[in-house]
Amino acid sequence: MSGEWTRRELLKTAAKTAAVASSGPLLGCGTVPPAGVEPLATDAAALGPIDYARARAVPTVCFGCTTHCGVVGWVQDGRVRKLEGNPLDPNTQGGICGKANGLISATDSPERIVYPLRRSGPRGSGQWERASWDEALDDIAARLRALREAGTPEQFVFHYGRDKTKGFTKRFTDAFGTPHRLNRRSICSSNRRVPLMSFYGREFEWESQDFERTRMILNFGANPMEAHQGGLFTVKRIMDARVDGGAHMVSFEVRPSATASVSDEYFAIRPGTDGAVALAMGHVIVRDGLHDRAFWERWVNVPFDEIEAHLASHTPEWAAGLSGVPAADIERLARRFAEAAPACTTLSNRGSAKHYNGVQADRAIRLLDVLVGNVGRPGGFCLSSLRMWKERYGQWGLPRIVQPDPAPAGPRPWKPGTREFALLPEDVQQRVAAFPEAWQDQYFGELATPSEYPLSWLFYKMRVGQLVYPYIREGRQKVGAYFSFTLGASFGYPEANVAREVLLDESLIPFHVAIDISYGEQAALADYILPDATALERWDAHSTNNYGLRPYTAIRQPLVAPRGEARPVQIILRDLARRIGGGMERHFDFEDLEDYYREWYREVPMEWEELKRRGIWTDPARPLDHELYEREIPAEELAGAEVDPETGRIEVVSKGRRRTIGVERDGKALRGFPTPSGLIQVRDELFPQAAALTGLSLDDVNAQPLPSWGPVPDHEGLPDDRFVLTTFKWNVHTQGRSMSWKHQAEIVHTNPVFMNAGTAARLGIRDGDEVELTVERPSHMAEKEGETVGTFTQRVRLLEGLHEKVVCVSHHMGHWEQGSVARADAARPSPARVGFGSDPASKDPDFDEPVWWSEARGGPGNGRALNDALPINPTPLVGGQSWFDNVVSIRKLG
Amino acid sequence: MEDVPWERRRAPRQIQDPAMLVDLRRCIGCHACSVACKVEHGVPLGEFRMRVRWMERPDDGRMAFLPVFDGESCDYGRDRARFGLEPACVNACPTRALDLIEAKGAPAEAKPLERPGSTRADVLYLAHEPWQETKLNAGAALHPEDEDILYEQGPR
Structure with a gap:
């Protein structure tokens, strides 16, 4: 049968579903069309107004960025037509931003990846062919199984940019036995955490x-x-x-x-x-x-x-x-x-x-x-x-949200004497051998727990993402298979060219699988691309801190079936685990994802159907989270506890270790703060200790036990002809990923060099002039004096309100992949359109001709890529990328 | 079963003499309104029924934000009003800077822009500053390629 017929049938089915819904109250949960359906027409203008009497409203959790707001999606005829804020979300209070509706662009894009793809030319050549799921998963599982059977599971590296499966991908890497579930926290927020x-x-x-x-x-x-x-x-x-x-x-x-x-x-x-x-x-x-x-x-x-x-x-x-x-x-x-x-x-x-x-x-x-x-x-x-994930939060009288059993044990630390430790470079071995035992218990090699940046992993494993590729290139870790999951390192990391060079080198990365929604710069360097479901097509658990000061949880649930053959990442990993076998499959013993999430939420005191209907659970009767540290510890938790008479610290011994559970004040056992002292640690000896063990000078600002200030090394005495280049996010964008969302890219699509008007006048630069910025490598990272990283050329836009020593460029723009909207170029169809984009059903007139801001139509274009020119620059000890330290010189062109 | 806001059946919304009240003290320039408008109504690229203009303050170089509405294509959400729903832009605003009201109930200090063509005449602004108007290119305020104010951040 032709695709046309299939679509017509589906529309009839959708109409019937809608008819049922409209005959009774609008239910917050409804029938989702079966997986594997052909893509629907995406011509929004031709659909007519939303019929709110028959559209289904389904609450879910947005994934337009990492904030994760409660939203309500209006679904009509098998399409998500609109996202609005969920008024029951105590965090957003019903608000929504300019990014959220981009999820519809992502879901309906005619350029989305909807079939497994296998490269049919050299890596990076952009030549692809469709593969069946069975072919792709069998092949990938065989590669992974070989690593496990060789006793080297750590050679499997799973690197994500956006995960938010709240531990599902960790289940996979733990079951596999690798510590290498890497993230991008250092790119983002480790310095403030x-x-x-x-x-x-x-x-x-x-x-x-x-x-x-x-x-x-x-x-x-x-x-x-x-x-x-x-x-x-x-x-x-x-x-x-x-x-x-x-x-x-x-x-x-x-x-x-x-x-x-x-x-x-x-x-x-x-x-x-x-x-x-x-x-x-x-x-x-x-x-x-x-x-x-x-x-x-x-x-x-x-x-x-x-x-x-x-x-x-x-x-x-x-x-x-x-x-x-x-x-x-x-x-x-x-x-x-x-x-x-x-x-x-x-x-x-x-x-x-x-x-x-x-x-x-x-x-x-x-x-x-x-x-x-x-x-x-x-x-x-x-x-x-109080995020309701960990055992310990049970003490606050909250339901826990924990994945169904059996949980995998995960890998063991790479302590001296282990096989993995012996494979480390000698200088790393020496450094780790000098660490306290409690640190060694958390050490898992240089990609997961870089020894020069112990504060990136001593609290929890935040990693130092920007060092992953240089470390692989240096040989600090051998890689057998590398997964990129919703990761844009090849575009968005500092010195993104290093990521690309490593990913193109098959001696360093012998096998690369990308799991993603859209065909970006990272997927372009893969051997296989597996199409993930979008946030509007999948399940996820969610809980975060609430500015309304009451714990809550939300669920993400599918509003529509995945387009084409796309599958939720959880199903992809389940099916890989089953194929790899060797005991992994025990941890993925479920057929239906909804059953899995129902079990995951088993302790939440709300009927599952009601939770789906509301999208949110919270307890409005709970007192606000003011002064949690003054709350008393219930007597049953104090069994066997000891009080230090000098400080009032209350400790228990569990699993052979002393742990502080609170502080005694005025004869009462109080919660205090969950720190080693039970108090606010304005003084923290961890900083000088970490400095001493990693060779950082004890005079360095980062080594100080009390909050301190010291200059950014290269900013001291900054000459008149040097400036500081900073970057920023626009309100409609979320890193580079949103550049393929048409409504967001329409609002902001290019990235001039913002410059203070007085500074520009002094340099003889006028608004609209083209300039070249040359970025210097930070002196403490440079091998020789005056080393530069790269240059960036773009037009100037003057701003009176900018600091006079700052030039400022947004970093989202200048894609060379990520689809025709992100590239502002409809002439080169996305390679991901293999067998899909040519389908007349995946039709969006906005994609028929170049977007109005394209250079082809006399517009400013899609901006220029900045990140290759920004140096890899981890903050000492913590490893957070020092994005805003870049020293640049400016040259007027033309 | 406890009420859920989006399941409520509402009577059609009837406003005799509508006015859009824009509280500029609350607008954060986030574009939630204009994106919601475009998605709701399937507005093609290159067209806007309403949008938010960013402009540079003449005094200290900071940004000011001004939502503007087209007199022809924007009908203040007539389709949604049939279902008792507020306009898409009003619904989307995370800070409640927008509200569709009866014109006669507007606060006395809410004023329309003086220059015709920059926005609809029945858009009433709270805390509007006169300089903002002079930065609007009359008749082209809605046009995406109107570069006379800081918005697309492209070359002028």
């Missing part, structure tokens, strides 16, 4: 400021109004607090971001000096006696005198000289912050943290909250990251 985990404990790796009740916000380089990372959870709360509550918001930023623009005050701060301003504010607060001494003495691990002495030299004048923020403003804002306490809070993110000194900068910023005692208090810096 480590300070939080050091201060407050592993469970509080992300904060939940009580913006609804706050009176003052000090923002150091966070951009929640535009960028993701929880942004949408906060925008309504912040804007309500400002407009209705009169809260005062101050932003320190290098450029006039949307967040800086809606703030009451904006200071264009010199990059890498946020920590200095924070320390100076701390100085003012202590000097003027505006701190909360009672809070400090009850909950901080350092005597107050010690911090007072530490802050004494950090005067506003000192910070003003470094940052350009006037001393009088530092004084004024510090006092205003303290006076608003406890209804005041800091906010920070990449602007402060993605620097050589960024970990310490965020520690300095966190110190301000502790000084004024706003931690956990109404309107203050709250901690509500």
Whole structure:
């Protein structure tokens, strides 16, 4: 039968389903068309208005970025027509952003990968042929099985950019026996997570400021109004607090971001000096006696005198000289912050943290909250990251969300004496052998746990993603098979060309499988491409910190069947595990994914069908997560506990190890903070300890036990002809991935060099001129003096509000793959259209001719790729990419 | 069974003399409104019924955001009103900067733009600053290639 017939039948089926739905109340869950159907026409204009009387509304969780907002999808005739916010989501409160509906573009794109593809020419040649699922999975499983049977499972490397299966892919790598489930946390947020985990404990790796009740916000380089990372959870709360509550918001930023623009005050701060301003504010607060001494003495691990002495030299004048923020403003804002306490809070993110000194900068910023005692208090810096995943959270009286048994044991640490340890380079062996045993228990080789960056894995395994390819090239880890799962390293990592060179080298990467939705630069370098389902076609578990201060969980559920032969990643991994065998299959003993997720949510006290209908579970009767540290520990948890008479620390011994479970105060056993001391660790010896064990100078800013500031090495005495290049996200984009979403790319599609107008005038550069930026390699990473990484050429756009020493470029643009919209070039059809795009049914008139912004139609084009020119630059010890330290020279062209 | 908002059956929404109230104190320039409009109505690339203009403040170089609406193609969500639903743009706004109201109920301080053609005449702005209007290219405010204000970030 022809495809045409199949589609007509499907439409009839869909119409019948809709008719049933319209005869009764609209149900939040309905029949999903069977998998494997032909793609539907994608001509939105021809579909007519959405018929809300017969469309099905299905709540799910967005995956337009990593924020994961509750949304409701309207489904009509087998298509998702629209996504709206889910008003039951306590985090978003029903909001949605400009990215979310891009998921429909991703799902319906005529250029999507919908069949397994196998390369039919040399790797990277762009020549593909369709494979059946059986052929593809049999072949891939045979390659993986051989690694296991040879006793070298660690040679399987699974690297993801976006996972959010909440542990399902870990189940696969654990069952396989490899520690190499790599991520991109260092690209993103490890520098801002480590300070939080050091201060407050592993469970509080992300904060939940009580913006609804706050009176003052000090923002150091966070951009929640535009960028993701929880942004949408906060925008309504912040804007309500400002407009209705009169809260005062101050932003320190290098450029006039949307967040800086809606703030009451904006200071264009010199990059890498946020920590200095924070320390100076701390100085003012202590000097003027505006701190909360009672809070400090009850909950901080350092005597107050010690911090007072530490802050004494950090005067506003000192910070003003470094940052350009006037001393009088530092004084004024510090006092205003303290006076608003406890209804005041800091906010920070990449602007402060993605620097050589960024970990310490965020520690300095966190110190301000502790000084004024706003931690956990109404309107203050709250901690509500009770994510309901781990056993331990059961102690908070919450249902746990744990994957069905049996869980695989996972690989063993690579301690001295093991086979894996013996394979390590000698200098690495020496370094690891000197680590404390507790560290060695968490060491799994250089890709998973790079020994020079122990703070990237001692809290939990955040990895240092940008070092994966250089390390493979250096031979620190032999690779037998490499999977890229929704990963864009070949486009988006710093020195992305290194990723491409390694992926093209079959002696380094003998076998490469990409699991993805769209054909991007990473998939282009694969041997097989396996088509994943989109977020609108699959199941996932979800739970995160809630700015509404009550734990909650949401489910992602399929709204429509996967297009073509696409399959959810969980099914792909299940079927691979079954083929690999050797015991792996025991952990993937399910047929239907919905059954698996129902079991996963078995402890959530809501009927499964009701959970699907609402999309959200929370307990509105639960008290808000204020002052969790003051909650008492129930007597049954105190059995066998010992109290240290000097500090009040309450400890238990389990599995041979002492563990702090709380702190005794006023004769009561209190939860305290989940840190080794049970207190807020303003002083943390882990930093100098890690420095000593990795050869970092103890004088380095990163080695300091108290929150400190030191210069970004190459920013000191920056000459007049050198500038700092920073990057940023647009509010409609989520890294490079969203450039293939037509509505988002239509709004922002190119990336000029933003430059301060006064600076440009001084350099004789006018708006629209083309310039060349030459990026220098950071001196501490360079092999020779004056080494450069690459150049970037683009037109200039002048901005009055940008810092005079900063040039700023967004990093999403300039794709050479990722489809015709991302490339603004319809002339070269995506290779992924093999057997699909030629189907007349996958039709979208927006794809018929070049988009209006293409150069072919006289537009500005799709921008230029920046990331090859940005140096790999991990922050010492933690490994977070120092994205905003780049020193550049500027040359006017033409 | 407990009520779920999207399952509610609503009476058609009837507004006699509609006005779009835009609270510029709340707008964060996120484009949720214009994307929702385009997806809801299948608006092709190159056309907008409403959109958000970003523009540079003359005083301190920061950004200001101004949602504008087309007088012809934008009908304030007539299709959705039949089902008792607010316009797609209003529904999408995460900060409640937009609301479709009866014109006679508008706050006294809410004002339309003075220059015709920049947006619909019945769009009323709260906290609008006069300089914003001078940056709008009359008649072309909705046009995607209108480069007279900071928006597409392409060359002028």
